Amino acid sequence: MSSARRLLAALAVSLLSVSPLTFAAPPPEKIPGQPSYGTERYIEYVAGDLPLVLTSPHGGRLKPTALPDRTNGVTTMDANTQELARAVATAFFARTGHHVHLVASHLHRSKLDPNREIVEGAQGNPTAERAWHEFHASIREALAAAVARHGFAFLVDLHGHAHAIPRLELGYALDALPLNQSDAAFDNSGLIALTTLRDLAARLGGSPTALVRGPRSLGALFAARGLRAVPSPQEPQPGNNPFFSGGYIVRQHAAAPDTPKVDGLQIECHRLGLRDTAANHAHFAKIAAEVLTLFVEEHYPFKFPAPQK
Numbered sequence: 001m002s003s004a005r006r007l008l009a010a011l012a013v014s015l016l017s018v019s020p021l022t023f024a025a026p027p028p029e030k031i032p033g034q035p036s037y038g039t040e041r042y043i044e045y046v047a048g049d050l051p052l053v054l055t056s057p058h059g060g061r062l063k064p065t066a067l068p069d070r071t072n073g074v075t076t077m078d079a080n081t082q083e084l085a086r087a088v089a090t091a092f093f094a095r096t097g098h099h100v101h102l103v104a105s106h107l108h109r110s111k112l113d114p115n116r117e118i119v120e121g122a123q124g125n126p127t128a129e130r131a132w133h134e135f136h137a138s139i140r141e142a143l144a145a146a147v148a149r150h151g152f153a154f155l156v157d158l159h160g161h162a163h164a165i166p167r168l169e170l171g172y173a174l175d176a177l178p179l180n181q182s183d184a185a186f187d188n189s190g191l192i193a194l195t196t197l198r199d200l201a202a203r204l205g206g207s208p209t210a211l212v213r214g215p216r217s218l219g220a221l222f223a224a225r226g227l228r229a230v231p232s233p234q235e236p237q238p239g240n241n242p243f244f245s246g247g248y249i250v251r252q253h254a255a256a257p258d259t260p261k262v263d264g265l266q267i268e269c270h271r272l273g274l275r276d277t278a279a280n281h282a283h284f285a286k287i288a289a290e291v292l293t294l295f296v297e298e299h300y301p302f303k304f305p306a307p308q309k
């Protein structure tokens with residue numbers, strides 16, 4: 001064998017030996033209903049097969065001493081909101097026999113706030129920063145899986161508020177100022193294009209007001225089932241009352257221009273009669289699953305499956 005041939009043969013062998021690494025198979029698709037975890041198990045992602053993605057950024061209870069406390073921003077948790085999110089996932093499974101996607105932070109908000117940009121959320125700690133990235137990567141993975149399977153995704157970010165009025169605050173990335181406008185002024189403002197319903201509004205056309213507080217809006221559907229909500233036909237405007245309009249998660253993953261085929265909202269839940277007991281979690285979850293099913297089926301070319309009997 002000439003030296004040139006020997007060299008080629010050696011090269012071929014070395015190429016063969018690296019090829020399995022170079023062409024490693026992509027990670028297997030996650031199994032609906034099964035959780036996977038980030039490093040240290042701070043972030044949990046339960047994969048789904050429905051177009052709904054639930055997120056729970058403020059319901060974690062872990063306070064590992066290895067992580068320093070955050071020193072600025074809000075550090076109190078939204079009590080029982082992770083249990084509430086799991087109850088909603090359970091209600092969907094009971095209705096359909098299928099799974100929503102669920103992304104939850106197990107870290108207490110004093111250690112990590114995934115509903116803020118990374119500087120305020122992780123405050124420079126590398127471990128907290130890694131968990132922050134894992135949380136948002138899981139949301140992107142869940143949304144991409146839903147869009148790939150169904151052509152759209154609907155993101156619901158669940159929170160708890162302590163405001164005086166016991167009602168749901170529905171955050172479409174619309175602040176009180178635009179919501180306090182008249183229907184005509186809001187319809188003419190063009191602001192719907194900056195909200196978490198931007199893709200839906202662009203596809204449907206028609207009145208933006210109807211989408212956020214009309215008779216078939218999410219607020220109307222909740223109110224019809226005994227849960228006060230703002231915005232809704234009954235309570236169209238926050239007025240001067242404190243109001244959570246949607247935070248970093250929904251603004252980043254549903255309202256931003258680079259989130260095609262994703263809509264959604266932030267739901268802020270009061271505590272008494274809703275977040276306080278397991279029975280009330282289940283009651284809210286049943287209503288929420290019914291309301292979200294109606295809204296999605298009316299506005300997207302999708303029908304939720306019925307459970308196999």
Ligand SMILES: [Zn+2]
Nearest residue numbers: 058078159160
């Ligand atoms: Zn919150």
